[in-house]
Amino acid sequence: xxxxxxxxxxxxxxxxxxxxxxxxxxxxxxxxxxxxxxxxxxxxxxxxxxxxxxxxxxxxxxxxxxxxxxxxxxxxxxxxxxxxxxxxxxxxxxxxxxxxxxxxxxxxxxxxxxxxxx
Amino acid sequence: xxxxxxxxxxxxxxxxxxxxxxxxxxxxxxxxxxxxxxxxxxxxxxxxxxxxxxxxxxxxxxxxxxxxxxxxxxxxxxxxxxxxxxxxxxxxxxxxxxxxxxxxxxxxxxx
Numbered sequence: 001x002x003x004x005x006x007x008x009x010x011x012x013x014x015x016x017x018x019x020x021x022x023x024x025x026x027x028x029x030x031x032x033x034x035x036x037x038x039x040x041x042x043x044x045x046x047x048x049x050x051x052x053x054x055x056x057x058x059x060x061x062x063x064x065x066x067x068x069x070x071x072x073x074x075x076x077x078x079x080x081x082x083x084x085x086x087x088x089x090x091x092x093x094x095x096x097x098x099x100x101x102x103x104x105x106x107x108x109x110x111x112x113x114x115x116x117x118x
Numbered sequence: 119x120x121x122x123x124x125x126x127x128x129x130x131x132x133x134x135x136x137x138x139x140x141x142x143x144x145x146x147x148x149x150x151x152x153x154x155x156x157x158x159x160x161x162x163x164x165x166x167x168x169x170x171x172x173x174x175x176x177x178x179x180x181x182x183x184x185x186x187x188x189x190x191x192x193x194x195x196x197x198x199x200x201x202x203x204x205x206x207x208x209x210x211x212x213x214x215x216x217x218x219x220x221x222x223x224x225x226x227x228x229x
Binding site: 031041042048058092111 | 127151153159160161162163166206208215216217219220221222
C-alpha cells in the first residue's frame, strides 16, 4: 500500500518551460489537494478536487492548472514556469466521511516535489 | 478572510523541557487538526479535535480545543530530540472542504 505517490521528486526547469507534476493515491480517497510550501509561508492551497472530473481553485491558483480524469490521479500543470514558482509541492488526499458528519478528514501527504525554476 | 494564527513561529528548548504551541482562529471552527513535519519530510497527521473543550493525549503530547472552538494548543512534556520538526494546526470552518492552515511552529531540541 503506497499511499500518496508524487513524481518527479526533483526537477529543474528554465523560465518559460512547461511541466506536469503527477500525484497518485491508492486509498480510494475522494478528495485530493495540491499545496506549495515556501519558507515562512506554511502550506498554501493551489487547487483541489472533491471527486473525479471536478476541480476548484485554492488560495494561490494563478499560473497553475489541474486535472482529475481518474479518481486516483491528480495532475498539476505549469504552462509557463516562472522563478516565483520555485517551491516544494505537496499533494494530499483524504476520504469523504458520510453519515451525519461531513467533516474534513485527515489528509495524507506525498513526499513532495522539489521544483527549481531558473 | 479566514485565518489561523499560530505562535510562536520558532521555539528552541533543551531536551527535557516542555513545549507549547498555540493556534487562534478568526472564526469558529468545526474541527481542528494537528500535523508534524520533520525536516525534509512531509506533514504527517497527528490528531483531530472536534468537540468544544476537548482534550486528547498521545503519550507526551496533549492537545486541547477551546470552549469557543476558536483556539487550540499542543503541549509536549519533557521534549526529546525525536520531537524536532514543525508543528502545524489546520482548522475547518463549517462544511468547507478546505483546511485553514497555520504557518507552523518550528521546534528545535538541544540534546
